[in-house]
Amino acid sequence: AQSVTQLGSHVSVSEGALVLLRCNYSSSVPPYLFWYVQYPNQGLQLLLKYTSAATLVKGINGFEAEFKKSETSFHLTKPSAHMSDAAEYFCAVSGNDYKLSFGAGTTVTVRA
């Protein structure tokens, strides 16, 4: 069974600083990996996905993630945080059975 672990339930960054959100996966087969963002009182929006094409994946809003098989990681980064990046971020892994396994989520706050 596939699963993901997000390290750090809360990340606080200064505006303009690097955002780094950590996600490690467990999968017996090549995984589909996703990062979703959830702004307050909204649904989940797909930020980016890894589907075994390129290991460096670029998403929306300046985010990118790198798939590292040797480290079983799929960390999300953004070079320069903006106040609008304050949200909940979920890493997820997909299986062949329609099921998405989510991490516990990381809350990002951005300090002015």
Next chain:
Amino acid sequence: DTEVTQTPKHLVMGMTNKKSLKCEQHMGHRAMYWYKQKAKKPPELMFVYSYEKLSINESVPSRFSPECPNSSLLNLHLHALQPEDSALYLCASSQGGSGLKTQYFGPGTRLLVL
């Protein structure tokens, strides 16, 4: 267009009421999902419909009854809910069939059961 719409946005109901949540997508997706999300938690899968047939029921209480009238619509009928059922209910859709798929989520319905 990757839009999934949900109505209503907010719903307040008593424990004896019957209400329905609606979800619609026009992306040609043949798999649709209902999730329940409590505050500060990830979404939990409730039901999956694949080609308009119920494919997965994650042992959800019978007071929740899903329905998929056609390939674009998904309903969740609610009856005799409990206060602990208060949550954000999310609908999602993806391409159908086996294999790995990307799920696209709607904005959710925030449900309060009094």
